Amino acid sequence: MEIITKDHPFAEIWEKVQRAERLTFEDGVKLMSSNDITALGFMANYVREKKHGDQTFFNTNRHINPTNICQTLCDFCAFGVRMKDPAAYTMTMEEVEHRLDMIEPDATEVHIVGGNNPALRLDYYENILRKVKEKRPNLHVKAFTGVEIDHFTRVNKLSIDEVLDRLIAAGLNSMPGGGAEIFADEPRSIICDHKTSGDRWLEIHEIAHQKGLRTNSTMLYNHVESKEDRIDHMIRLRDLQDRTGGFQTFIPLSWHPENTVLIEKYPHLNFSTGFEDLKVIAVSRLMIDNIDHIKTYWMQVGEKLAQTALWFGADDLDGNVVEEKIYHAAGAQTSQGMAKADLVKLIRDAGRTPVERDTLYNVVNTDFSYLDDKVKKEQVEELPVL
């Protein structure tokens, strides 16, 4: 049965999608305003399967957050704290090394991000990068959001070029997509006043792309942004991608309210619904036609919704992560990491084919028979809580 008939409100958009024709801002707002989740999912899945078939990508990675001290203190965030906060921490090089020692031998990526700590100079971060390369030369280091790069320029009185050149020389391989939040000035000033502007975030990623670094992109939604703000955000990323081709993936991130200042100011806000999460995934797959991958971050949307999202436009689940702090500070109910065997099972149980990738989407493995007896037995190692 045809889901999108000739008299369906999406008939024209569906024609465009089938012709691989770019959708306009107005098309995006129309999609984002619709509650026809079935039609959205149908179209997004068409694009997803055209690009990637059944394949669902994940990687074996680990997160390290070297410090939670942050002078930006965004209202939406529960991770960053002031220097004098009893929960404040900054890892010593020994603590970083300890975490590196615990990274499983088959991991391909370490994801390093932290707060904007005014007490740390660039050499602290260079030392971390060098330490990773010394201990685990084959690990790809995906580190520092555009907002952290901007912070490093100010603390160290250096240009974006100089900061990136020094970090690349010390071992930086790519950048994660955090810090994009929502580009539009009005909602951005409400949720993260004083933070790097949307334009500056885009400028930093553009310079990173020119230097040959691949980066990711994100959008924080489910706070005070409008439907138009979401589409504007996607189109700004799409425009930059037209110029550079440097983005690998787009990751919609729904805002988690617990322990944040924003929820005190706007008590009517709440966790997003699965319905909204699926809608944002589907619309992003349809709007952002030039970024190859759409990632649903299982840690953030939850395992069951991540499985469903694999039929609504998403083709990537991130990795097994381990020791996630940012979402757990803000009320995430998921576990802080997942064994690879469980990630493989999660994808298979959703009727998709798991593909282990490295950070740059080179295929690492597609045969997981060696994990068959490990499902639910392989435990993610416990780490001391800082």
Ligand code: V47
């Ligand atoms: O920039 C922070 C978001 C981002 C909250 O590139 C919050 O592969 C919801 O960007 N509720 C950091 N969201 C995480 C991130 C990321 C994660 C996984 C993979 C990749 C990648 C990037 O998390 C922040 C912000 O947008 N965030 N606090 C919160 N309370």
